[in-house]
Amino acid sequence: MAADATTTQNAGHRQGNRDGLWLLILWMVLSVIGCLLVALVLGPHLPPGAQSSSAASQQTDITVLATIATPVVVGVLLYFGWALAFWRQQPGDETDAAPIHGNTRVQVTWIIGTAAIVLSLAVYGTIELISPAGAGAGEGPQPIWKPAGTVTTSVTSWAPNTKNILQVQVIGQQWAWTFRYPQFGGFETTQLVLPVGQPVQFNVTSLDVTHGFWAYTLGVKADANPGVNNVAYTTPEHAGQFQVRCAELCGIWHGSMYDTGDVLSVASFLTWTQTAKTQLADVTKLLPPYALTYDPTTIPAGKINVALGLTSAGGGYYNPADPEQP
């Protein structure tokens, strides 16, 4: 009786070893194929594309993470499929499977392997956040990671291919985006136009609630907070259009708060700035002096406004009890 059990157990071990070997071989082959497909075929099509330096960096990161995840996904699906196909319980067989005992070698391998993967990804993620000038994310008012070789030597003038970085102020308000170009006379417009191949510094702020400036295919995303300048960097690398959306729920028309921006050649961009500067000259002189943040509750109100008690554009100039409080 005992001999029969031992014989059966040994046969089970041999079958298990054969299955394990087949699984290992299949997993390795499918993983290599899967990784190549993800990295070389799917990768170039993953979001957010490669229209800017930050977008391309993000696409590379997502491709790397997807490639690393591929063997794990293949392993889980392969084991699942193999179990369904070959390890089904036979009709009439009501015996239990062999008991499982701890396996120190497997456990140690698992812990070291997963720890190495997680720590490697943490290091990779940190480097990738730093090296491409903040990866297109808002870095707050005093950014640490800036595009290599750029400085802000002037906020009142700009020329292409110089160290002086192009400044574009992004102003969120319920419910529209406006963009100000301080190096071209400080005009403000509803159009976002950028030059190809030139580093850009977005100075993102808000006039009311918190908005989220999300130039999706540029790989730029920075919250627009009232009273705060949130800096983000990118370098557009391909001419074309890109979408701008609001990524923070900001009220009833949040979903409609989008724009289409343009990346133009440097020459076309300079032409556009001159045209816009001329067309908007009449309203530019009415704008407050360029600043990193604005406070609409403090305005230089004229005589009639003062006489009417309208010394602010803060929206709170009615009797606090009229109308009802929110």
Added chain:
Amino acid sequence: MSLPARVVTLVVAFLAVIAGGIFVAFEFIGAQPSVENYTPLAKAGQVNVTMMTTPETTVTNKPDWVSYFIKNPNTGAFDHTTYFAVPANTRVNVTILGYDGCTPLRNPIWGRVAGTLGGVENVSFFNGKTTSPAAPLTTFDSWANCSVQHTFAIPGLGINVPVASPTTVAENNALCGTGPCAANDADGALAPHSVVTFSFMTPKTPGTYRWQCFVPCGGGYVDGNGGPMATPGYMMGQMEVQS
């Protein structure tokens, strides 16, 4: 109670709750203002739309909210709605009777006329006795002057039109006290107001475009952008462009 009866009772109760939820969602939460349809009135590629702004909305349960009204093209009365329909590829000639007082803009950029034919709006003022000649204007300084009460802006079409406000302290303190203000006119107690006219072309293809006011006129609400600024039928609405 038998088992079939219990099952039937349970199913009926369940369906009743679902039906009640759907009713509430459509009847109350999803309720929209009525749509003033100007499309049938278009002639020779043009259509005329008339609106009104008021400091109060006495025909609603929010009498102290500012509001837009739109003229019903069939009855001639000003209805409390901000939804209207116009035909595609058509010149829309808009008249806004601005009965509200001035308010500074949060962002002076909205004081610039944009997206209208010729890039201008024509403005005349009624001071309670006489009406000034219409003059073309392109820019309003709402901080230095008491010049803007609301704006009519369709961001999706690049349209922004500041609605001029009565220009003196006395006029701003003599605004009409009912909404719509046409009632005042009918009484002969004419309130000061501006008359703003402008034109724009609708897109060639049908679509729905939201419009809004950029003046923080939701007094008492955060940043002046709550209340009427965030409620369909008051200071925001939709323009439906029909084929």
